[in-house]
Amino acid sequence: MEESSVNVINLNQCDEEFIKELEKFGAEELKECIQCGKCASTCPMALAGLDFYIKRIIHAATLGLKDVLLEDSSVWGCQSCNRCVEICPMDVKPYEVIQAVRRAAVRVESCPANTYEGLRNLYKNGHAVFPKGFEERRKKVGLPEKPPTLVSHEELRKKFQEVLKQTSLADVAPFKLD
Amino acid sequence: MDYALYLGCAIPIKALKYELSARNIAARFGINLIDLKCFTCCGFPVKSMDNLAALYLSARNLVIAESQGLDIVGLCSGCVATLSEAIIMLEDINLRKEINGLLKKEGIGQYKGILKVRHLAKILSKDTILEQISNNISFDLTNKCLAIHYGCHYLKPSEAHGKLEDVNRPTSISKIVKAIGAKEIDYDLKSQCCGLTMMSADESIAYQLAGSKLKDIAEKGADALIVACPSCCVAFENNQKIACKAVDTTLSMPVLYYTQLMGLAIGMSDKELGFEFNRVAFKW
Numbered sequence: 001m002e003e004s005s006v007n008v009i010n011l012n013q014c015d016e017e018f019i020k021e022l023e024k025f026g027a028e029e030l031k032e033c034i035q036c037g038k039c040a041s042t043c044p045m046a047l048a049g050l051d052f053y054i055k056r057i058i059h060a061a062t063l064g065l066k067d068v069l070l071e072d073s074s075v076w077g078c079q080s081c082n083r084c085v086e087i088c089p090m091d092v093k094p095y096e097v098i099q100a101v102r103r104a105a106v107r108v109e110s111c112p113a114n115t116y117e118g119l120r121n122l123y124k125n126g127h128a129v130f131p132k133g134f135e136e137r138r139k140k141v142g143l144p145e146k147p148p149t150l151v152s153h154e155e156l157r158k159k160f161q162e163v164l165k166q167t168s169l170a171d172v173a174p175f176k177l178d
Numbered sequence: 179m180d181y182a183l184y185l186g187c188a189i190p191i192k193a194l195k196y197e198l199s200a201r202n203i204a205a206r207f208g209i210n211l212i213d214l215k216c217f218t219c220c221g222f223p224v225k226s227m228d229n230l231a232a233l234y235l236s237a238r239n240l241v242i243a244e245s246q247g248l249d250i251v252g253l254c255s256g257c258v259a260t261l262s263e264a265i266i267m268l269e270d271i272n273l274r275k276e277i278n279g280l281l282k283k284e285g286i287g288q289y290k291g292i293l294k295v296r297h298l299a300k301i302l303s304k305d306t307i308l309e310q311i312s313n314n315i316s317f318d319l320t321n322k323c324l325a326i327h328y329g330c331h332y333l334k335p336s337e338a339h340g341k342l343e344d345v346n347r348p349t350s351i352s353k354i355v356k357a358i359g360a361k362e363i364d365y366d367l368k369s370q371c372c373g374l375t376m377m378s379a380d381e382s383i384a385y386q387l388a389g390s391k392l393k394d395i396a397e398k399g400a401d402a403l404i405v406a407c408p409s410c411c412v413a414f415e416n417n418q419k420i421a422c423k424a425v426d427t428t429l430s431m432p433v434l435y436y437t438q439l440m441g442l443a444i445g446m447s448d449k450e451l452g453f454e455f456n457r458v459a460f461k462w
């Protein structure tokens with residue numbers, strides 16, 4: 001038979017361990033989903049025509065379709081807008097399922113290339129965005145040259161870095177937090 | 179009124195006009211925005227890596243303000259939502275213990291859970307302030323039709339925002355528009371997202387979302403779009419040309435922060451409001 005002309009789900013691919021992993025990463029109410037589709041009715045990704053949209057992502061998650069979920073980039077398009085959380089009648093918190101899939105994906109480096117860039121900046125400066133040379137522009141318009149944040153306090157920053165190293169961000173980062 | 183000003187990552191770097199106009203308009207209305215020393219990122223960017231680490235980041239910012247006896251005022255809707263969600267998560271005693279353990283290692287105090295986090299727009303839209311605005315109008319905006327983009331995180335998750343306003347029928351920024359004498363226009367796609375985050379999954383969809391919204395407000399006769407979040411501003415202002423192209427149109431739609439709009443109405447200078455950074459010029 002021709003493959004993939006219809007979306008056939010091969011139940012042999014179900015990975016029970018992966019479901020547990022997702023639950024551990026915050027998709028606690030995953031199994032409550034009744035596939036009613038309300039999340040998709042309000043999700044901007046779905047409305048914009050993304051093929052692998054929230055209801056289908058949840059479906060794949062409930063079936064433990066690990067490869068499908070980790071190989072597709074759709075979860076990275078989520079706006080974190082929480083529309084699905086507001087509307088879900090079963091309190092599945094679909095957005096948390098998206099985050100759980102992402103948490104699994106970053107651990108196998110299956111995420112957009114720039115994902116770790118923010119982490120690098122965060123560790124170094126306390127901020128996820130940190131381009132060079134912005135201080136000049138701030139000064140010019142009369143704002144405090146350096147934002148009055150951890151950036152300006154080296155001693156305190158070191159302590160902060162020590163704590164970050166003790167979180168699991170140290171394991172997630174494909175580079176050494178240093 | 180004293181508040182700790184929480185800027186987050188994006189504002190001090192990419193949204194100078196918002197920071198400037200916010201600081202200046204707040205000062206005009208006796209809202210004292212205090213800069214505290216060692217704030218960091220709100221934690222949102224690492225939420226997709228590890229929940230606990232993200233919560234630690236939120237909590238350390240909360241503690242810095244709380245230990246000064248201050249509530250936090252934020253400018254970025256994303257940061258405000260993230261910090262507000264953290265407050266709810268930290269109601270869990272075990273989680274709070276764990277986070278306080280990390281905070282102890284950093285040596286910045288313990289989280290008690292007595293502070294509030296608010297978006298500046300929620301404070302500036304209080305009746306007492308709006309009354310002062312209405313009494314001090316020096317620039318006529320009565321012939322202007324304005325579209326508001328509230329944005330997602332300004333309202334959701336509603337639980338985190340203390341259900342301060344109806345997520346489907348928000349009113350705070352509308353009240354500001356009314357107070358300065360302009361007309362708010364209604365439009366079909368009002369509650370649609372700006373689409374910015376979609377860039378990581380599908381750029382063309384991201385541009386279409388922003389473009390369709392811009393097209394909608396232009397068709398309804400809007401003179402400008404009012405925003406309250408730096409990311410939304412990027413989607414509609416920085417990306418305007420290409421977003422419009424994605425929906426087969428060309429527009430030149432001014433995008434203003436609500437703070438700039440308020441300042442304009444009461445006659446503050448272009449410099450105080452950072453208008454030099456507005457990419458779509460407008461002559462009003």
Ligand code: SF4
Pocket residue numbers: 032033034035036037038039040055058087088089090091092093094
């Ligand atoms: S996650 Fe909730 S809204 Fe979405 S299909 Fe499942 S039950 Fe319905």
Ligand code: SF4
Pocket residue numbers: 039042043044045046054077078079080081082083084085094095098
């Ligand atoms: S939070 Fe993500 S999945 Fe949920 S509605 Fe918004 S974009 Fe869709």
Ligand code: SF4
Pocket residue numbers: 079081255256328329330331332370371372373374375407408409410
């Ligand atoms: S409209 Fe875009 S940037 Fe604004 S709050 Fe929603 S997702 Fe965030």
